[in-house]
Amino acid sequence: MAYLNDFKAGLEGRLSDKARIVGEDGTVTRWDESCAPSPAVTIFPQCEEDVVEIVKFCRQKGIKCFAQGGGHSWRVRNYREIDVVICLRDMNSVAIDEDSRKINFGGGVVVQELIEAATAKQLEVGSMLCGGIGRYMGKYGLAADNLLSCNFVDAAGTLHQGVSRETDEDLWWAIRGAGTSFGIITQATVQAYPQSNNGLSWTGTLIFADPSKLEAVVEAINELNMDENMCVHLLFACVPPTHSPAIMVVPWYYGPEEEAERAWKPLLDVGPTIRETFMAPANRLNDGNDPFGEKGGRKPGLGLGLDTLDPKAYRHIWDLYIQFLSENPDAARTVILAERYSRAKLLSIDRDSTVFAHRGSKYEAICVPWYTDHKLDIRANAFSQTVRNIWIQKCCKPTETFETKSYIAFSGLNEPLQTLFGDQERIDKLMGIKKKWDPDNYWGALMDI
Structure with missing residues (x-):
């Protein structure tokens, strides 16, 4: 309880009104409980600025945090180190530009919500941060191939907006396939396509x-x-x-x-x-x-x-x-x-x-x-x-x-x-980018790079 009270005292004034801070009773169940974090605190941010403040606070306190959207992702490798879970589910907005067929969505959106929104506009799209295999890749490639830009919060608690090939080619290369190892993706824009049949x-x-x-x-x-x-x-x-x-x-x-x-x-x-x-x-x-x-x-x-x-x-x-x-x-x-x-x-x-x-x-x-x-x-x-x-x-x-x-x-x-990313040259490049953006491997919950 003291741990939870410390978070409330230190963060509540820095977060938006509807952001929630809960204790162990508020832990969000994950798809796989065999290696799920058992956080002392779970925080539900409402906006990107909330995520920034949470990460900064955790870094100041020397505490490991972990972000999750729907909680359906695969195994969490370093789950025992995590004290705080940042649950992004309330950041689940979806906006569609019908003229350009671009979809902008929040980091808490789950695939079904994205599909429902796209279908309502007679469009189709997939999921992306780990590459994004799925039914439509035979027509359009990986979902990550169709990612246009993203916003993310780095290990220092800095928000980077509009990250793309044009802003940082190396970082963009790494995010599309290993994004969770470089920060918390708070927003993304993806290219969608008109439906067939x-x-x-x-x-x-x-x-x-x-x-x-x-x-x-x-x-x-x-x-x-x-x-x-x-x-x-x-x-x-x-x-x-x-x-x-x-x-x-x-x-x-x-x-x-x-x-x-x-x-x-x-x-x-x-x-x-x-x-x-x-x-x-x-x-x-x-x-x-x-x-x-x-x-x-x-x-x-x-x-x-x-x-x-x-x-x-x-x-x-x-x-x-x-x-x-x-x-x-x-x-x-x-x-x-x-x-x-x-x-x-x-x-x-x-x-x-x-x-x-x-x-x-x-x-x-x-x-x-x-x-x-x-x-x-x-x-x-x-x-x-x-x-x-x-x-x-x-x-x-x-x-x-x-x-x-x-x-x-x-x-x-x-x-x-090597099993995940291929030959040593690719791994060396990935590790070099990781050293620049997250030298302490703060975002190392899913893999160690």
């Missing part, structure tokens, strides 16, 4: 309850002719109403239903047990992901960029998945996911334009044990690591510069920088 796309769920079809499903996904209007998610998950383990595929096609049926015919011909496909507007496409986005629970996941899905390897992973669930009933919501997107647009954009390195990964895969009992941590981490090792051995093609690739938003706690 009246904003409607074909999607749904294919459930293969017969595990003997696994190899056929994997081979069909590997052999798909992915164009810019397609993406696919392959999951191992327990699905309702029986909540039995099943092979699930979520296809997507941005176009008319008849075109979608032709594009996905090789997979449909495998014969799903349950097929639920439909045309959906952009703001409803993520509805099926809502259960996966549920906050709370322990989710010590690991992710990796893959070059292929090896059918025999996936049979092995399926067997391990079934065994893990049978031995750990509390982990029934565990998910193994592989995502495939068209990469042609990504590869057409200069790899050196952003710190995001792994534009050529054919798949982004993640293994997410999901449970509540902390006593399962050792077994869950061992399971994730075993799956990761199979991916490395059977689904990855190492290069001369790095053996593994991981999308930063899906990476585990101890991934080396």
Whole structure:
């Protein structure tokens, strides 16, 4: 209580009227509680100036703070060091210039809010600070490729407005892929695009309850002719109403239903047990992901960029998945996911334009044990690591510069920088920029640079 009172006494006069300072009872639940901060104080700023004052106060007191928007991001590496969480959720304004198709939004905006606002203006857009993979990248590249400018508060508590390629080319390179390591992004502007097909796309769920079809499903996904209007998610998950383990595929096609049926015919011909496909507007496409986005629970996941899905390897992973669930009933919501997107647009954009390195990964895969009992941590981490090792051995093609690739938003706690950002030259450049902007690694909660 004394700690909270100190913050209130020292900060309340410096913050806007509606800013809130709460104690441990006000801690905001994160998506993954296995490495979530346990702050003594959580502060809800209402504007950029509030963020400035909070960071300055924490630095003066020698206290580590950590900013979060929706709390859905991946694992917090140095979570034990964090005493103060700055929850940006109240800074969730979205403004759209319809003539230029530019969207300006606050640091507390979550993806669904951004999508809803864009859809209302018949536009489409993605998320960005860790690169921003998603359905539309086949058409427009990474979401970070479409970021135009941002405002951020640095480790000294200074607000920098309108940061872009023109204001600081090196910083701009680093922010687009490693932004959370350089400050608190309080506002950003992104390029959006007009919708195609009246904003409607074909999607749904294919459930293969017969595990003997696994190899056929994997081979069909590997052999798909992915164009810019397609993406696919392959999951191992327990699905309702029986909540039995099943092979699930979520296809997507941005176009008319008849075109979608032709594009996905090789997979449909495998014969799903349950097929639920439909045309959906952009703001409803993520509805099926809502259960996966549920906050709370322990989710010590690991992710990796893959070059292929090896059918025999996936049979092995399926067997391990079934065994893990049978031995750990509390982990029934565990998910193994592989995502495939068209990469042609990504590869057409200069790899050196952003710190995001792994534009050529054919798949982004993640293994997410999901449970509540902390006593399962050792077994869950061992399971994730075993799956990761199979991916490395059977689904990855190492290069001369790095053996593994991981999308930063899906990476585990101890991934080396080479896995996240590529070759040593890129890492040296990133570390040089980090030394200039954050020499004390104050913003080191998610990774050490």
